[in-house]
Amino acid sequence: MSLRQLAQDLNASCRCLRRAKNWLIENRHPSFADYVPDSPLSPKQAAAIIRYRSYTTAGIKGDALTEKMFPDTVTPNAKKNALKDLFEQHNISPEQAAQLTHSILEIFKS
Structure with a gap:
């Protein structure tokens, strides 16, 4: 799935989802361990982006966001x-x- 398609499905901006994807890559989220730039998103990667977006939309940020996104590796x-x-x-x-x-x-x- 492309980032653009995911944005359309979620009625979100590509910019917002790109920020989420970049955060996940920078923080070495397991679903992005073998990510290849400009490749389609896997279902696990799309799910991680959706989860990140739901947390940030709820106002969760900083260490709390990291703990939510990486519950097993606080x-x-x-x-x-x-x-x-x-x-x-x-x-x-x-x-x-x-x-x-x-x-x-x-x-x-x-």
Whole structure:
């Protein structure tokens, strides 16, 4: 399927969908791992573009968008930041927070 055809089917602008496609390529989305420029979109690629568009239309952006588009590969920084925020809320010392963060991230790896 061409990007133009997808835009017509969704009643969206090619510019908007091109931005979505470029974001997915730049962020190495799995559906675009073997993407060849100027080739038709695969059904998985079209689905990823549609999903990206639905999230951005709903106002999701930044790290939240990345987490939505890559649910199985949440960035380690996002995990560390979430833990840091949690520990700060509970007034845990920085030393203890660092130890806990390390231990929790090790559990996530296994």
